[in-house]
Amino acid sequence: MPELVASEALSAAGLTKRFGGLAAVENMSFGLAEKEVLGLIGPNGSGKTTVMNLISGALKPSSGEIKLYGDNITGIGPSQVATKGVARTFQLVRMLPAMTVLENVAAGGVFGHARRWGKELEDYAQGLLARVGLANAGGAVVSALTYIDQKRVELARALASDPKVLLLDEWLAGLNPTELNVGIALIEQLRSEGCTIIIVEHVMHAIRSLCDRCIVMSSGVKIAEGTPAEVLADHGVIRAYLGDENA
């Protein structure tokens, strides 16, 4: 697809991560177009979060290459990757407990891709809080927030760096049905604003409504790729999720 190359935000080629003898990710190659929302799905333990950790620099790949807008970011470490413009949320929400909500958000916008400070930073962080629906919570302590609100704070913190690519690792996990709709609407909004996002998710109706394209992983390898409707109908994918030996 040569027309994609020009606007390719992120690409992975032959990405492999071995922990001892176990290949958590094996020879993964994929691209991510600008403004695209890519879903990364698969059963537990299939290596999705490992892929996220490889992209964000938390883990160093055993082999393979990751490029951000043509710039090789393989193995440069998480703080450098963040500085280049990749922001992430965590599978288990990570707050800065002794800091205020506003400071939690501001933390993302000082040292990474965007470097604001002082009044400008404060205003920007406040704007992001409003955007995720927490306009009045800036001065609160994070321990006083509900789970979904902590997730909102984490999302705002990721957005504070004006990321080129946003990685959401099971950002919707653990939400109740009402919160889930709020969460999906929030990501939908980011999508309509033109954010480039990779989502790791188990919530299938979120995948269907949010993702342009999906990659399905099983045991560390890519087993399918296509639109959500295509991959969720794929025989191999159904087998990976439900298994034929257990049936």
Add this chain to the structure above:
Amino acid sequence: MSIAEAAPVVRGGPAISAREWRMLLVSVLILLAAACVPLVVGGYALQVSISIVMYAAFATSWLLFSGPTNYIALCTAAFFGIGMYVTAAGVDLVPYPVLILASGVAGAILAAIVGLATLRVSGIYFVIFSLGLAELVRQCMTWGQHVFGTMSGLYVTVDRSEPMYYWQLLALTAVIFLVGWWIGRSRLGFALRIIGNDEVVAVHCGINTARAKVVLFIISSTFASIIGALVAPRWGYVEPVVAFNPFLSFQVVIMALLGGTHRLWGPLLGVIPFTLLWELISIEFPDQTTLLLGLCFLLIVYAIPNGFTGLIEDVWQRRKGGVAPGARNA
């Protein structure tokens, strides 16, 4: 133990708020009052006062690094000893003020080497290493003294009056406070608070955590070395066993914990009562000092984990009816 500078807004930027001006004014008044002490008291009271400002400088400079990062550094003695030795070695060769600077530089260099080697590993490994460092440097010095020297120590002869020691240490304490205040307002300070809260978040926010920690460690250790240079002439004779006494490192940590580590002025509240208590213990129970130091440590950690500043703030919050006590550190 956590840092909880729970200001409602992100601090920093060029503007200094009215509240900060008030704090600054109060600090200057306290400093002026403290500077008058040698004019009023002398003899034993002045000696104790010198101890108090010395420990205030130690504990506050220790806090610069260990407060925000939550890394307990037990190597104050190593840097203090280095400062003393640089001063003792050069006292007959170069003017004393140059030696004060040289001590700071020597401390900074040692801190940079140690920091680069150890601050990539976190938590308990650093604590143990920092404790071992003082001992390592002491052994090296003892060996050096044995090989190159003619006796077990060095004489330091600089003519200084007791009030002068007091004023020098007080001035240094003021500088440490100013530096601490500046760091608290800077990006570096913000980065360190993030690191102290969650290092994983910090790196994913783009913070070069190793560099931030090393810079702070250097600043903190440089001050400890300068204290060594300021105190060396008062001791008159410097030898490894006293210059690199690990006791000092623990005392400094205990004082800082007693005062509270989440405010810059916290250690001050610990230093004054603890120094007085320690004077009493040294006089009344000279053979049980180590035992009593350990007991004090346990008592503080169990009874007032957030130090005096933590207690004061909890009471303050309760009276205001604001945030529930303890919520700050949840």
